Amino acid sequence: MMLLRCIRSENKKLRHSLIFPACIVIPAIPAVMGTFNYMQNTEILTQQWYSLWTQHTLFYASFFYAPLIALYCSYLWRLEHRNNNWNVFMTAPVSIPCLYFGKLAVIFRVTLITQLWVGILYVLCGKSVGLPGFCPADICFWLLRGTLAAAAIGALQLFLSMVIRSFSMPIGIALIGSVLGMMISNKGLGLYWPYSLMLMGMNSNKTKDALSGNSLPFILSTLVFFLIFYLTAIRILRTRDVHT
Amino acid sequence: MSSSFIRQLRAEHQKGRRRHLLLIPFIFLLFQILWAFWQLNYADQEELGSGYLLLFHHLPMMNTLLLPMMTAVTASRLCDMEIKGDTLKLLYTIQEQTSLYDCKYLTGLSYLAAFTIGQGLLILGLGMSYHFGEPLKWPMLLEHLAVTFSVSAALLAIQQTLSLLSASQILPLAAGLVGCFLGLFSLFFPAPIARLFIWGYYAAFPAAAMDWERDTRIVHYYEVSFPAAGFLLFLAAAIAIYLLCRTITARKEV
Numbered sequence: 001m002m003l004l005r006c007i008r009s010e011n012k013k014l015r016h017s018l019i020f021p022a023c024i025v026i027p028a029i030p031a032v033m034g035t036f037n038y039m040q041n042t043e044i045l046t047q048q049w050y051s052l053w054t055q056h057t058l059f060y061a062s063f064f065y066a067p068l069i070a071l072y073c074s075y076l077w078r079l080e081h082r083n084n085n086w087n088v089f090m091t092a093p094v095s096i097p098c099l100y101f102g103k104l105a106v107i108f109r110v111t112l113i114t115q116l117w118v119g120i121l122y123v124l125c126g127k128s129v130g131l132p133g134f135c136p137a138d139i140c141f142w143l144l145r146g147t148l149a150a151a152a153i154g155a156l157q158l159f160l161s162m163v164i165r166s167f168s169m170p171i172g173i174a175l176i177g178s179v180l181g182m183m184i185s186n187k188g189l190g191l192y193w194p195y196s197l198m199l200m201g202m203n204s205n206k207t208k209d210a211l212s213g214n215s216l217p218f219i220l221s222t223l224v225f226f227l228i229f230y231l232t233a234i235r236i237l238r239t240r241d242v243h244t
Numbered sequence: 245m246s247s248s249f250i251r252q253l254r255a256e257h258q259k260g261r262r263r264h265l266l267l268i269p270f271i272f273l274l275f276q277i278l279w280a281f282w283q284l285n286y287a288d289q290e291e292l293g294s295g296y297l298l299l300f301h302h303l304p305m306m307n308t309l310l311l312p313m314m315t316a317v318t319a320s321r322l323c324d325m326e327i328k329g330d331t332l333k334l335l336y337t338i339q340e341q342t343s344l345y346d347c348k349y350l351t352g353l354s355y356l357a358a359f360t361i362g363q364g365l366l367i368l369g370l371g372m373s374y375h376f377g378e379p380l381k382w383p384m385l386l387e388h389l390a391v392t393f394s395v396s397a398a399l400l401a402i403q404q405t406l407s408l409l410s411a412s413q414i415l416p417l418a419a420g421l422v423g424c425f426l427g428l429f430s431l432f433f434p435a436p437i438a439r440l441f442i443w444g445y446y447a448a449f450p451a452a453a454m455d456w457e458r459d460t461r462i463v464h465y466y467e468v469s470f471p472a473a474g475f476l477l478f479l480a481a482a483i484a485i486y487l488l489c490r491t492i493t494a495r496k497e498v
Contacts, residue, residue: 018414026421033429059428063309067421075414082328167413168320172268175313175424176275183282 002094006102013079014106019072023114026068030060031121039129049135050207052126053142060118061146061204062182063175066153066195070174072110073157074167076103081165086242096237103158104230111150119143138209145215146202152194152225159233191221194229249347252339256347265321269359272314276306277366284374295376297465299367300388300452307392307446308427311359315399316420318355322348323407332408332498341494345404349486352400360393384451387470394475395445398482399423402442405489409496442485449475 014020034055038045045051080089089099122143123135153174160170174195181195190196200218203210211218283302284295291298326332335344364385371380406416427443438444449471455464 018412018418022414022418026418026425029422029425029429033425037429037432059425063428064421064425067313071414071417071421074417075412078412166321167324168317168417169268171417171421172271172313172317175310175421176271179275179309180278183279 003098003101003105006094006098007105010076010102010106011109013076014110017075019075019110020113022068022071023110024117026064027060027114027118027121030058030064031056031118031125034058034060035125035129047207048131049126049133049139052129052131053122053135053139053203054205054207056118056122056125057199057202057204061199061202063178065146065150065198065202066157066174066178066181067171068114069107069111069150069153070157070161070171072107073103073154073161074170076106077158077161078167090237090242097234100158100230100234100237104154107154107158108151111154112147115143115147115150142201142203142209145218146198148219149197149201149222152197152222152229155226155229155233156194159229162233163236191217194225197222197225249343252343253347253350256351259325260322260351263321263325265318265355266358268314268318268321269355269362272310273359273362273366275310276303276363279306280366280370284370291463291465292374293377294465295374296367296371296378296380296384297452297467299370300384301450301454301465303363303367303388304391304447304450305431307395308431308444309424311392311396311446312399312423312427312443313420314359315352315356315396316403316417316423318352319400319403319407320413320416322352323404324413326408327411327413336498341496342490345408345490345493348408349401349404349490352404353397356393356396356400360389360396363392364389381467383470384467387449387475388451391449391475392446394479394482395442398442398445398478398485401482401486401489405493408493445478448478 034057035052038052038055045055080086092099119140122139126135157170157174160173164170177193177195178198181190181193181197182199184190184193185196185199190200197218198204200210201222280299283298284292287295287298326335367385367388368380370376403416403420406419407413410416423443426441427446430438430441430444431447439448450468451470452465453468455466456462457464
């Protein structure tokens with residue numbers, strides 16, 4: 001019950017914010033430009049829906065998905081970092097896991113909306129360039145898997161935005177982490193680096209499943225990273241004094 | 245430069261104390277160092293033979309991906325302290341709006357200069373440690389650094405304006421992200437379309453280009469002549485952007 005109230009109050013904080021316009025506009029850019037790129041190279045990109053997927057996710061999942069989540073997280077913590085809101089936050093008669101999970105739940109909700117929008121844009125773009133039928137079921141699964149990876153990144157970025165009082169630094173870190181993530185993933189070590197999980201989950205820039213149908217290590221890795229950052233954040237909130 | 249302006253500039257510098265602003269270019273540079281080592285460790289002997297050309301070809305792309313965000317973060321860190329503290333009202337009673345803009349801009353430029361110098365040293369250091377076969381052509385290095393600095397300076401003017409005009413920093417940071425996206429995509433577009441996106445200009449004046457043979461998978465880097473006229477035109481546009489952004493900020497009602 002208390003958790004629901006926390007989620008509701010965190011939702012209220014997002015009202016009239018620019019989060020939702022950002023969540024609509026930013027994924028639209030790779031969709032439009034990826035489709036344009038696809039149309040320019042149809043003689044090489046012959047696998048229709050799968051080829052279009054490579055162009056949509058080439059940069060979105062590799063570089064910009066994590067910074068987008070970082071943007072949401074920074075905004076959510078910015079409210080607490082301002083004025084004396086940390087005092088209000090910490091003295092609320094609510095348990096710390098509830099307070100923190102309230103924020104996490106809101107991040108998941110916004111990320112889910114973002115991913116749904118990415119899916120809708122993909123289908124719309126596919127139909128607008130005349131691809132036959134509907135998008136393959138695997139791609140819906142990859143989209144869902146990419147959303148799951150957001151659990152680890154959401155927990156990590158929420159943790160970073162909590163400890164770093166700057167709005168922008170965690171977003172810069174997310175971009176650098178994502179570029180590193182692509183390099184690490186190319187070496188086959190993606191499961192050990194949280195920022196690689198999103199591009200692996202979404203099967204970015206690939207037409208064949210990079211996880212070869214075995215998603216268990218990926219799910220385990222996501223869960224482990226989620227727990228590490230979630231528990232660390234809770235521990236810090238419980239033990240460290242706040243700075244207002 | 246009047247003594248009053250120098251005092252204001254010094255005040256701006258003091259505001260940055262303990263805010264670890266130098267950490268921003270340092271982190272981005274550190275990442276580029278890591279990337280460069282990774283790239284060169286997997287390069288074959290032939291590629292290392294033309295190591296400088298390889299760097300002059302790849303670094304502009306890396307800059308396109310990273311520097312729009314670095315300028316957004318720098319501008320946001322510099323301006324957010326005024327937004328958070330609601331100090332603009334106070335400052336504008338003792339300081340011209342344009343003067344505050346200029347002081348912040350110059351402070352931001354100093355961090356961009358630190359990054360640019362760092363990137364120059366990185367290129368020199370890599371040349372020495374990997375023993376590139378060819379000698380370094382200094383004009384190429386200076387052209388590369390001039391492009392990196394001037395494109396970042398133009399972006400800084402835009403980002404600083406957005407950061408000063410935006411109560412929450414979502415808009416400027418989202419603009420930085422969008423800039424990274426557009427810049428990166430513009431690399432794959434035909435030149436006339438690519439020139440529409442300022443974020444992609446890091447790679448618009450390359451000192452080196454690449455030929456890749458699909459069958460043999462052989463990569464060949466070669467020098468290209470620097471488009472000086474185009475770059476001068478860009479500098480003129482960058483100055484116009486700066487003046488426009490400064491005017492917009494000065495006209496803002498506090």
